[in-house]
Amino acid sequence: MAVLRRPECLLLTALLLFCWPYSSSALQWDEDLNVELRDADNATAETSLNKQGNQTEHAPATIDTLPIVTWKWHHVEAPYLVALWVLVCWLCKLVFELNHRVTNIFPESGLLILIGFVLGGIVWGADKKATFALQPTTFFYYLLPQIILDAGYCMPNKLFFSNMGAILVYAVIGTCWNAGAVGISLWGCYEGGAMGHLEIGFLQFLLFGSLLSAVDPVAVIAVFEEVHVNEVLFILVFGESLLNDGVTVVLYNVCDAFVSLGAAKINAAEIIKGIISFFVVAFGGALVGVIFAIILCLLTRCTKNIQIIEAGFIFVISYLSYLTAEMLSLSAIMAITFCGVCSQKYINVNMDERSVNTVRYAMKVFANGSETMIFVFLGISAIDPAIWVWNTGFILLTLLFVFVYRIMGVFFLTWFLNKTRLVPVETIEQVIMSYGGLRGGVAYALATVLDPVKIKEKNLMLCTTFLVIYFTVVLQGVTMKPLVKWLKVKRSAQSELKLIEKLNNRTFEHTLCAVEDICGRIGDNWWIRGWNRFEQKWICRYLMKPSARKSQDYLFGVFHQLNLEDAVNYVSEGERRGSLAFMRSEDAASVDFKKKFGTDMSDIMPDIMVNTDFNGLDVSIRESVPSVSLEIHENDTKNLRNNNDVNVHHLLQQHLYKSRKHHRHKYSRSHFSINQSEDEVQEIFQRTMRSRLESFKSAKMGVAPAKKISKHPQKDRQQKMSNGKSLDKSKAHPYGDEDFEFSDGNSASGGEAATYQTPYYYRVAGIVNRAFMPEMDTPPTMRTPPWLSQAETDGSVAPSQRAQRSLPWSPSNIRRLAPLRISNRSTDSFIMADVVKPPENPEDRVA
C-alpha cells in the first residue's frame, strides 16, 4: 500500500518489539489474566492495575542485592499498551491526512479499517493468535460515550427539534423495520433451504437482524460535509443515526431476552411486555439524560470561581448520565444524547467563553480520537481465523437484505412523511439517505456480546457482521461521493464562469434565506411560541446565570454587548485581521505563482496552504482551498491567457459572505472552528444595525446621516507587508500594500490589466485624502469615485469595516464604536468623534 510510509513502518517495528516480551510472558500467566489482556489495549487503567498489583504481590520478593534499576514491564503493561495503541491509531490517521489525494477518493473510515487489517496481520504474524481485539465493554464504556456526547452537544437544537417527528419515525420505525425485515427474510430463506443446515431459530434471526439495524453515521457525515447537502437532510441523517444507535441497543436487548426465554414461553403477554419495555427503556434513558442535563446546568451556574475545571464537569456529569442509565438498564446512548442536547444552550451561556471553546475542542479530540480507534480496531479484530465461518447463502443474503430493506424503508417512510412535511424530502435526497445506511461499531460490538451458549452460530453471525460493515463502509463509502456528485451534476449541469452569475447566485441564496425567515419557515406553530415563552419565563430563570439572562434580553442588548466586546478586543482584533489579510495576500501570490507555470499543480495547492496555515485561525482560507484550486484548474485548462479573470473570480469567491447553506456545520465531527462564521455574522449584524440606526436618525431628527467615511490605510497590514517583499512597492506608492494582491496578479498577466492598475492608486489616494479633510472643504471636483459618495448618503457604511481600517490606538475609535451609548448627545458631537486627527498618518497628506 502506498499509504504505508516510513513513520508507520517505524512504529510498527516499535510495536513489534513490545509485543514480543508480552506475548512470551503471557503464556505463563493464569487464565483470568489472559482474558484480561485480550482487551488490555483498551481496558480501564484501574482494573488492570489492580490485577497487576495482585499479580506482583504474589511474586516472591526476595532479593540478594539492591538493584539500581529494575525492568518493571508488568507494572505498566496494560496502560502502556493502551497508550501505545492510541498512538498507533492516531498516527495512522496522521499518515492518511498527509495525502489528500487518497482521502479524496477513499473515505477515511475505510482506510482506517484497511490499516487495521495490516496491523492485525502483523500482530497475528508475531503472535500466531489474535491478541488484540475490540472488546464490547471497552467499546461501550470508553469509546462510544464521547462520540455520542459530542454529537448531542453540538446538535443544532432548533433544527433537531423542528424535525423531531421525522427523525423519530426514521429512527424508531425505520430501525424496527430493518431489524424485522432482515430477520424474517433470512429466516424465510433458511426455511426455504438457501443456506443449508444451521442451528439458528426464528428468534435468533430476529436478534441478528436487530443487531444489524444500527446505521453508523460517521462515514456518511464525513461525505455529507463535503458535498454540501442541505441542512434538513443533514439533520435527518444525523439525528436518525444518533437515536437509532440507542434504539438498536434496546431492540437487541429485547430480542436477546426473548432468545433467553425460549420460543416455548413466549406468548402475547410477553410480546406486549417486550414492546412496553422497548419504550420504557428508550424514553427512560432520555429522561435520565434530561435530569442530568438539569443538574449540569445548575452546576455550571455556580462554577465561576473554578473556571479552570468547569469544562471538566460537562464530561463527568455526562458520563455519569451514561453510566446511571446503564445501571438502571435504560438506554445509555439516549441518556447521554439528551444530556448533551438539553444542556448545551444553557451551559454555553453559563460558562466562560474560553471554557466553552475548551469543551468543544476537547470533545472533538475525544470523539474523533475514539472514532479513529474504533475503525482501526474493526480492522484488527477481524484478523482471527477462529471467527471466520463461511456460509455463502447466509452471508450474501444478509448483504442483499440489509441493502435492499434500507432503501425500501427510507423510500416508504419518506413517502409517508412527505404527505405532512412542509419541506418534502426529494428523491435525490432519499437515494442519498438510503445509500448512506452504513453499519459500524455498534453492530460489531453487539455481535461480540452474543452468548455462544444460546446462539450456536455466533461466529457465523460475527463474521457476517464484519462483512456487512466492510461492504457498507468501504464499498458504499467509496461510491457514495461519486454517486452524489453524479446526481447533483445531473440536476444542475452547468458550470459558473461569469462573475455576474456567481454574484447573483449568492444574491439569490441570501434572498431566499431572507424570505424564508420572513415567512417563518421553521415553526411558527403556537406550541413552539408557547415553549419559547415558557422557556424564557421559567427554564432560563433556573438554569441560567442572572448575568447571562440579562444579556439575552433583546436585540439591542446584543448589539450593546457586541460593541463592548469590540471596543475591548480592539487591538488584538486589528492585529489578527492584519495577519489574516497578510495570509490572504500571500495566498493570492501563491496562486499567481502557480498560474505562471500553468501546469496542473492544483493538487499541490492544499499542501502549500496547509503549510502557510501557521496561526490556526484562518479556517476560512483552508475552507476555500478546494474550490479555489478546482476553479483555477478548470480555468487553466480552458484558457491560459485569462489569468486576470481567474484572480478576480478567486477574490470574489473567497470574500463573498456565505449564506446559511454554505456554512460548515458546527456538528462536523472532524472540524473545529472557533466561530469563524460568527465573525462574519457579527460583521453583517453591525453593518445592518448601523445603517438602520442612521436611517432612523435621519428620519427622526431631520438631519442627514452622519458622514463619516474614513478610509485609513490599513496600518497593520502595511506593517506586515512592508517587512516582506512589498517593501519597494509601498515606497513607490504609499498605498501599495492595499493593492498588493491585485497588482501582483495584474503584473503577472500583463496586458489589459495595466489599464486597471493606475486608476486605482489614484482613487485610493482620493479616498484617503478625503477622510482627513474637513467635510465642507472637499472640492466638488474631488477625485472621489462616485460610488463612495453614494454610499454615504445611502448610509450603508460598514461599521466594522471602518473599524477595522481605523487605527486601534486612537481613542476616538472606541467612542465611534458605540453610538448607542452616546446617542443622547447631539449629532454634532457624534460626527466630531469621527474626525480623526490628520497628524496620525502623515503619509496620507503626501498623497
Place this chain on the structure above:
Amino acid sequence: PLWCDKVLLRASRRVEIAYFSHSQITRLYSRFHSLDKGENGALSREDFQRIPELAINPLGDRIINAFFPEGEDQVNFRGFMRTLAHFRPVEDNEKSKGHDASEPLNSRNNKLLFAFRLYDLDRDDKISRDELLQVLRMMVGVNISDEQLGSIADRTIQEADTNGDMSISFSEFIKVLEKVDVEQKMSIRFLH
C-alpha cells in the same frame, strides 16, 4: 378573530392570491399577524427589522425594502403575499392561472426582475457601477479593498454590458443570466 377572517376572505378574492393554497394563506397570515406588532393590519419596516435573522443577512434591508411599494411605509397582507408570490416554484400547469394578460408573478422574468430591483435603487432600470458596488460591498467581507472591489464591479459590468453604457439594463441582465437556473434558485419549496 372575525377581523382575520374578513381579511382572508377579501384577500382570497384577489387575483394574485390564486398563487397560494388555502392552507398556505392561513399559515402565512398567522405569520403576518405575529409579525404585526402594531396590530393595524399592515407591516412597517420596523416589523420586518424585528426578525433577528434578517439582521445578519447582508441583503436583509434590501429585501425588506422590496416588500414596500415605492414611497410607502406600510405593506398590507395583500402586498405581502404579492411579494412572496415571486418565490413560488414554477409549475407547468401554472400558465393557465394568474393574470390573464400578463405573465404570472413567479415567472422567470419576474423572479429576475425582483433580483434586479435589489440592485437598482433609483429605479431607472439600470444597474450602474455605483449600485453594483454598493451591493458588492454589502456582500463581501471587510478584507477586500475598495480597488479590488472596483475591479470586480468593472468586470461584472463588462460581462453583461452589450451597448457600452457601463451599466446593466434589465434586458442585459436577463441575457447574461440566461444559463442560470433562476426558476429553481429563486423558488422556495414550501411555497409550493
